[in-house]
Amino acid sequence: MPQNSESESRKLLGRLRDALAEESAGQQRLDRITQLIASSMETEVCSIYLFRDAETLELCATEGLKVEAVHQTRLRLGEGLVGRVARLGRPVNAADAPAAPGFRYMPETGEEAYSSFLGIPVQRLGEKLGVLVVQSKDARAYTDDEVYALEVVAMVLAEMTELGAFTGEGAALAVRHQQQVLFKGTVAQEGIAVGQVYLHEPRVVVTNPIADDPAAEQDRLDAAVEQLRRSVDGLLAGTAMADKDQREVLETYRMFANSRSWLRRMTEDIAAGLSAEAAVEKEQSAARTRLQSVPDAYMRDRMHDLDDLSNRLLRILTGQGRETGCEMPPNPILVARNIGPAELLDYGRDLRGIVLEQGSVGSHAAIVARALAIPLVIHADGIATEALNGDPILVDGEQGFVHLRPEERIIGSFRDKLAMQAKAQERYADLRDKPATTRCGTTVSLMMNAGLMADLPSLKGSGAEGVGLFRTELQFLTRNKVPRRGELAALYARVLDAATGRRVIFRTLDIGSDKVLPYMRRVDEPNPALGWRAIRVGLDKKGVMRMQLQALIRAAAGRPLWVMFPFVAQFEEFREGRALLLREIEGERRLGHELPSSVRIGAMLETPSLAFAPRQFFEMADFISIGGNDLKQFFFAADRENEKVRRRYDTLNVSFLTFIAQIVARCEETGTPLSFCGEDAGRPIEAVCLAAMGLRSLSMRPASIGPVKHLLCRVDLGAVRARIERAGAEGEQSVRPAVIELLQNDGWAI
Structure with missing residues (x-):
């Protein structure tokens, strides 16, 4: 960029800073800024459009257009050249504006006299704030230097808008970060x-976007970049034994931190008059805009790396951050x-x-x-x-x-x-030590789900009879490397100690899909939920599964051990996992280690295919737990991550409850204990319907046990089952309305 252009930019920014420092209302500031920009750039028109809401731009100040159009002219996002600039997040430079794609004539502004148009987005870190426009009567394209100068000004406007410099009397703009x-x-x-x-x-707040001394700002930037590079090098040095993917991320950080083009652009911004912080933010916003429009998913992901690196640099420059921020x-x-x-x-x-x-x-x-x-x-x-x-x-x-x-x-x-809710919890406390026995005399066992040692105190307070599901993957997900066998054995032993004799069912490592270990290579799969996960990973990576099974055996040490394999799709997977556990028990016996007093080996039924497994599976399994969350999404072919479909299908759908009843019948034939684990087990109406279909054990979050027990103790499961069957015979899709009506007729406010 030519030195004289840089000098002119600094002069303009200096005038803007003086205007912003004046004691005046927001509207007066906006008006003064448009006058200064038009004069400095020698254009007939300068206008500032700011967002009224997420979809509407409003003309908030102008020099050259009709004054009566201010706060009256509004455009939808994408409408006209101004709306196009806002939607794209990129400049629009048109020598003949009426002939440019998307042009919309606004007669109330008097803009028909002006041919050329240059619009620059006013944005901050991906947040759209408005559009800065200059126009001239001459049909000419603005030079690269002029575009750049206006981008620098737009950066300052973004920071000032963020700080509320344009609010107040006459501005007709709400103060940012104060509305509901x-x-x-x-x-x-x-x-x-x-x-x-x-x-x-x-948020890192840049309070000094304009600087007087480019040399001093450059020194600050150089020192901060050097500190950033040292910190990234230190992170890399500490990951010599880390997973390849983890090192690749840090190598990307180092590449960005040493990027000459990144540093050159920030140096140019400082020379134009921006402070070091504003220069970093300007390039961060520009990079976001560029990368968001790239079709390559890998390149779009790099936006997060550059964002993180830029934020680190901003925290170094400003001293702001979580460690120096406000107290919780x-x-x-x-x-x-x-x-x-x-x-x-x-x-x-x-x-x-x-x-x-x-x-x-x-x-x-x-x-x-x-x-x-x-x-x-x-x-x-x-x-x-x-x-x-x-x-x-x-x-x-x-x-x-x-x-x-x-x-x-x-x-x-x-x-x-x-x-x-607090009052209801007081009522539930009276039920804590009582069994969940229905009016018809059926007792339902209520268990709790857990995954952390911190969960175990809830066993006593909630009235849970045991832990129906202990998620073991959390100990793997929260570490940077595979936990040691001894660490796991000690943890599992503490879990059993805290349970004080109550049953704890340990689910083996359930990873894959969206639960990827930090030190495990991510496998790109078209549909991870149906891919390489849970027992499939364990059987393919037997070393990790064997280590976890050994830890569980050693933790039990003379106590009962319950182990459950997740996401079993066919009999052979369960049989292989069970054989692996039995071999590890035999190996521990040969080593002279104390063995569990008893071992129960079960499976989670989360795939419809397992419900149709051979009878031998049901005879071999010591227990089965229906994994309701996954089973429901596979039964209805409705991804539970997809808001468009996940609420479309009701758990109390007749076909799903019929399927549950079929699973119950198969388990009853072989005397296999069956439970239901998932979010629906903790919803009182769903829990009553599941119990009516024959389930006698439900596992849920601790806070749900009171409400579920409260309703179970007051219903007749036979009456609920009869109402469900009648709804099915009448062709109803969901039994929810019928069951709610039954409960209301029985005096319950639902």
């Missing part, structure tokens, strides 16, 4: 939470784009709720959230950008809504709901 916002996400863990935002990665507020609700299981476990049970922009219902974070019984909503797009530390926030983990900065009426209704 409703986000619709996906429920990954049920529950309701009221609290305050705690950002996992606080009371009743914290964690807000993040995404988070790993180990990081989430570091927060522990201090959190009241979690809201993520990314993730999945089967992700590592969801597994930990379920283990900690913390409400979790995922796919809340944009919340990490909109939320600020300390903002009031409500998480509705029943419907998937997140209320950020809600009005008092909504807060009140949430608190009423929480109070009602």
Whole structure:
């Protein structure tokens, strides 16, 4: 870039800084800025359009167009050349604007007199804030230097908009980060939470986008980049024995950190008048825009690497970050784009709720959230950008809504709901030590699901009769390398100790699909949920399975041992897994180690195929647990990650309940104990229907045991079964309305 152009940019930015420093209302600032830009660039028109909402741009200030059009002219995202700039996130430079694709004539502005058009997006880290436009009567394309200069100005406008410089009297713009916002996400863990935002990665706020001394800013940038490079090299040095994929990610970080073109662009931005921080953010925003439009998925993934690296550099420059940020507020609700299981476990049970922009219902974070019984909503797009530390926030983990900065009426209704739940829990406490015996005299065993040592105290408090599912993968997911056999044996022994004689069913390692170990190479599969996962991985990687089985045997040491293999699709897989466990027991006997007092070997029935396995399977299995979450998605061919279809099919569908009844009948023929494990087991109406179909053991999260027991103790399963059968005979698709009607007629408010 020519030196004189850089000098002109610095002069313009200096004038903008002076204008922004003046004591004036937001509208006056906007008007002054458009005058300065038009004068500096020698154009007849300069206009600023800002977003009124996510889909609407509003003309907020202009020099050259009709003043009466300000706050009256509005465009939809993608409408006209201005809307096109906003939608693409890239400049539009047209010498003959009326002939350009997408042009829309706006007669109220008087723009017909101007031929040339240059529009620059005003955006900050992927967040669309507005569009900066210059126009001239001459039919000419603006030079690269002029485009660049306007991009630098747009960067400053983005930062000033973020800081609320254009709000106030006359601006007709709401103050940012103060309005209430409703986000619709996906429920990954049920529950309701009221609290305050705690950002996992606080926003780095650039308060000094314009700098007077380019040499000093360049020195600051060089020092920060050098520190960044050293930290990345240190991370690489500490992963000499790490998985190849992990090293590849860090090598990518090092490549970006040493990129000459990245550093050159930031150097040019500083020479044009930006501070070091603003230069980093400008290039981060530009890279996001470029990579988001790339069709190659691998290249789009690199956006996250560059984002992370840029954020690290910004934290070095500003000294901002989690370690220097605000303290965790009371009743914290964690807000993040995404988070790993180990990081989430570091927060522990201090959190009241979690809201993520990314993730999945089967992700590592969801597994930990379920283990900690913390409400979790995922796919809340944009919340990490909109939320600020300390903002009031409500998480509705029943419907998937997140209320950020809600009005008092909504807060009140949430608190009423929480109070009602607390009152109900007091009623359930009276049932804690009583069996779940129905009015017709049938007793249903209620077990709890667990995955962490921290879950075990809930055994006594919830009234659970034991642990129907202990997820062993969490100990693998939260480490950077395979845990040692001795570590696992000690952990499993502590679990059995904490259970004080109650049954604990250990599910062997259930990885694959979206549960990929940090040190395991990710296998690209078209449909991971139907791919290489769970027992399939264990049988192909017998070393890991043998090590885990040895740890379980040693942990039992004279106590009963219950082991369950997940995702069994056919008899042979179970038979092979069972034989492997029996061989390990024999090996431990030869070594002279104390053996379990008894061993029960079972399988999770999560695939419809296993329900039709040969009779020998049911005779060989010591017990079977229906994995309701997976079985339902495979039965209905409806991916539980897909919001368009996952709620389309009801657990209380006649065909699904008929299928459950068939499984119950097969187990009854061979006397094989059968249980149901999954989210539906913890929903009272679903639990009653499952019990009516013949299931006598249900496993659920601890908090669900009270409500389920409360309803079970007050129903006649025979009457429920008769109503289900009648609904089926009448051709009803779901029995839910019929069962609810039956319960209401019996005096229950549903």
